[in-house]
């Protein structure tokens with residue numbers, strides 16, 4: 001296939017592009033930077049539709065990073081970059097002839113909000129915090145593609161485990177110094193996914209007609225933050241004796257801490273399992289070992 005990828009310069013995109021090329025696909029990188037094959041400016045609603053002609057499938061990963069303190073400007077950017085970018089891409093996809101086969105959009109388990117111990121498959125209700133509202137609007141803004149009859153998949157990613165970036169890369173230096181510890185009570189559930197499986201799930205979504213609509217992109221079993229901490233300590237062969245109180249996280253990171261580090265999402269990938277997806281790293285130990293030591 002000829003596959004258009006937005007956010008190709010990001011954590012997942014940088015791994016995805018070579019993986020798709022190795023699998024024999026041609027990749028067209030759609031981005032804001034100079035090195036993009038197809039330039040776009042989602043904030044200004046600009047893309048050249050003619051440059052997208054002949055693309056069979058799209059993977060849409062672009063969106064402002066959520067991993068810092070959320071100032072009012074950053075909240076706006078987190079929301080607008082996703083809603084505008086997705087709407088622009090979906091309208092572009094809907095107008096292409098011939099129609100692309102599939103639009104695979106990133107979303108996040110943040111869709112479910114702070115769901116405590118509830119097990120969230122794709123039918124679970126959305127939450128009502130900032131990230132949950134962003135995820136709802138993000139998914140809804142692909143409607144033009146859905147209405148045009150393009151198979152549209154919303155991959156609700158859990159934390160993608162990579163030492164190159166994202167949540168794990170931020171934790172690793174402290175854990176390597178033996179200064180790691182659980183966050184808050186440690187009872188909050190973390191839904192996670194190895195980088196290998198993040199790439200595998202995107203490929204499954206591109207290839208399998210059985211996958212449509214919301215799809216939890218998480219490993220089969222979530223971990224509590226305390227379990228995650230203990231497993232990361234084992235994998236890095238260091239003690240993790242320094243819990244970080246919720247109060248400190250709230251003081252440093254504000255609502256970002258409540259919305260991500262302390263929020264509880266126990267997602268299960270019901271649709272991936274029903275479609276027969278075989279996880280490369282179904283256990284946290286194996287995923288963290290691959291991310292940290294491979």
Ligand SMILES: NC(=O)c1ccc[n+]([C@@H]2O[C@H](COP(=O)([O-])OP(=O)(O)OC[C@H]3O[C@@H](n4cnc5c(N)ncnc54)[C@H](OP(=O)(O)O)[C@@H]3O)[C@@H](O)[C@H]2O)c1
Pocket residue numbers: 006007008009010011012013030031032033042043061062063064065066077081085106107108109156157158159160161165166167
């Ligand atoms: N990594 C995770 O653990 C995780 C978990 C849940 C959900 N997700 C979602 O999955 C997607 C991919 O994740 P990732 O970790 O690869 O993301 P990332 O490293 O933060 O990169 C996303 C890409 O989005 C583009 N971008 C950044 N700011 C933008 C803005 N203001 N407007 C438009 N585009 C912007 C950039 O591409 P260009 O500069 O090339 O345009 C960037 O490389 C994201 O939407 C993320 O929210 C990721």
